[in-house]
Amino acid sequence: MNRKRLIQALGLAQKAGAVIKGNEGVHDAVRQGKAKLVLLADNASDGSKKKLLTACAYYQIEIQTISLTKEELAAVLGSKTVCAAIALKNHEILKLIKKN
Numbered sequence: 001m002n003r004k005r006l007i008q009a010l011g012l013a014q015k016a017g018a019v020i021k022g023n024e025g026v027h028d029a030v031r032q033g034k035a036k037l038v039l040l041a042d043n044a045s046d047g048s049k050k051k052l053l054t055a056c057a058y059y060q061i062e063i064q065t066i067s068l069t070k071e072e073l074a075a076v077l078g079s080k081t082v083c084a085a086i087a088l089k090n091h092e093i094l095k096l097i098k099k100n
Helices: 003-015 023-031 046-059 070-077 091-099
Strands: 019-021 037-040 062-065 085-088
Touching (some): 046 062
16 A cells, blocks of 8 residues: 555545544444454554454454554544554445555
């Protein structure tokens, strides 16, 4: 994925209300069928990766590691706390992310 376009698409997704942030929120969204795609920061902890990889495999949700750190991802989304994972819950935003 082109890093600049990814950042732009994530900003748009945040403004559209199509982003669920944080490990617990993402895990809940996966279990509830709200997540269409899960994105992991490239420096997410092994524990976070394992938990989300397991849940996504079980519920058949696509998961990708992106070229942003937790700190960069938080900054893109306007979060004051680091963000290791996000879930996208909108099909149109998903198309935009995958296109880039």
